[in-house]
Amino acid sequence: MAVVTALVVAFGVLTQILSPSVVLDIVALWPLGALAIPVAVVSWSRRRRSPRSLGLPGLVLVTWLIAGLGLHLSAWSELPSGAADVEGPDAMPITTASMTVEIVSGALEVGPAVGAALYRLGPLRIGGQLGVPEAFEQTNGAAATVVVGERLDSDWYRFGGWWVQLGAGTRWALQIAAVEVEADLSDIDLESLAVVARSGSLLLGSPTEDATVSVDGPLRISVPDGVSVLVVGPAVAPPGWARLPDGWASDASGPGWRIEVVNSEAAVEITTR
DSSP: OHHHHHHHHHHHHHTTSSOTHHHHHHHHTHHHHHTHHHHHHHHHHTTTTOGGGGGHHHHHHHHHHHHHHHHHHTTOTTSGGGGGOEEOOBSTTOSEEEEEEEOSSSEEEEEEOSSSBSEEEEEOSSOSSBOEEEEEEEEETTEEEEEEEEEOOOSSOOBSEEEEEEOTTSEEEEEEEOSEEEEEETTSEEEEEEEEOSEEEEEEOOOSSOEEEEEESSOEEEEOTTOEEEEESSOBOOTTOEEETTEEEOSOOSSEEEEEEOOTTOOOEEEEO
16 A cells, blocks of 8 residues: 555656655655554564554555645645745735736636735645746835746746735735636735736625726636626626627626726636625
């Protein structure tokens, strides 16, 4: 069983289902695997009275491999792969911020941050050729600018995408691009949003002020029911929305979204919830 488990992990790395960093994470938990040695000694000494105990060392090794894999996939920060995670400064003094994240391959997941940091980001624990994220930030009083780039300094740290978390209490201008984008922005105060992707979905909330969303790619966009939305460009809109010469409009009023479909061939779908 231990050999089979090791072969499964190796197969996952070679086929880019798993990141090579899973090997570092499993090795970092070597004390758990080392327990197999004293267990093997005790089992060998008791082999005549309890033959089944000879299987205990293998069980310890399987436990080590599965525990390492599970903690890796759960992104435990104490493992070596956790060194790839990045945390920004305290969000308290920052009222407005802009962030640019552009990756040529892989997926991007965006959501609200946990804690007081302005932003947090790191790699998705899946296989791929994408390096770890690196943030370049500049602050000017209560404003901040963050540009996220790719760091290519180790073949062990290769992943299939990144995750980004944005702090609450800050008004954001975002520019993101990836092969696939999954963004939950329902609790993020957005000033503007520009998205380039081949697939994915956006979950928008109720804006405090009018905000513009630029979309280039076949995305599914969900907006709260009763929020003012103006769609400029080709898109599939919910039933009951008003058809305009160049798009669609909801029947709500107040602060709302202006969704601009940049690519006329993009199959953009708008839904309400």
